[in-house]
Amino acid sequence: MIELYYVSGSPYSWRVMLTAEVKGVPYTPHVLQLSKGEHRSPEFLKMNPRGREPLLKDGDFVVTESLAMMIYIDRQSDRTPLFGTDTTSTVRVFEGLSQVLFDCEKATLLLAEPTLYRSPNADPSEAIRKAGEKLRAELKIMDERLGEAPWLVGEAISAADIAALPLIMTIVRAAGKDVAKDLDLGLIPLDARFPNVAAWVKRMEALPGYERTVPPHWREE
Structure with missing residues (x-):
């Protein structure tokens, strides 16, 4: 078994877990505690010398990049093709990705x-404003696209949606922190600012197995 x-909470890890749930591919989870340096342990570094997460292991086969893991998992099941079914659709998926x-x-x-990882002695206001400006532009493009189709690359869910969802949830969480909320970045609430993105999030949240991928500590906030 994989x-x-x-x-927990890493968008890179989350996209791989969500891929497995959508595809119905079982896996054994191993949570890494960064605070304990588990990603720098000799055992982990033997599998990935860069000490980065996530990491997929299937027998002796090891994958160390999240997009490659998504492709590998997609090939394990015929359910819900996430990388297209022909040349044109595959190109569109990778374009969206x-x-x-x-x-x-x-x-x-x-x-x-x-917002989430800042130094307590630094004033992050300017950096947050610049990030907010970039994200408003990105979310505007995404909102327009989702006004034309239910998913990011058309009529069916794809790897582009799977990769995007953890990022959107991270944006919402970060923009809701006091240090960002007081700056009125124009990012939240999603349903008021970007209604098509908000509706898409609800479709993603309704996917079978989605709840199992949500970071437990996010629920407690």
Whole structure:
């Protein structure tokens, strides 16, 4: 059986877990505690010398990048093809994925860094404002796209949706922190600012197995 080493709340780990749930592929979870340095243990570094999460292990086969893990899991089941069914649809999926990974993800990390992981001695206001500006532009594009189709690349859920969802949830969480909320970034509430994105989030949350992927500590906040 597939083993997944992951960090709770990491968008990279979350997208892999959600892929497995959507595909109905079972896996054994191993939660990594970064505070304990488990990602830097000799055992883990032997599998991934970079010490990054997530990590997928299937027998002797090890995968260390989340997109590659998504592809590997997708190939394990015929249920709900996530990477297209022909040349055109596959190209569209990877086009959407590229936009998520290289545009939305970068902007999300710019917001997450000063809100969720910031130094207590630094004033993050300017960095947060700049991140908010970039994310408003990204979410506007996404909202327009989702006004034309139920999913990011058309009429069926794809890997682009799976990769995007954890980023959107991270944006909502980060924008809701006091240090960001007081700046009125124009990102939340989603249903008022970006209604099509908000409706898409509800469709994603209704997916079978979604609840099992939600970071437990996020529920407690």
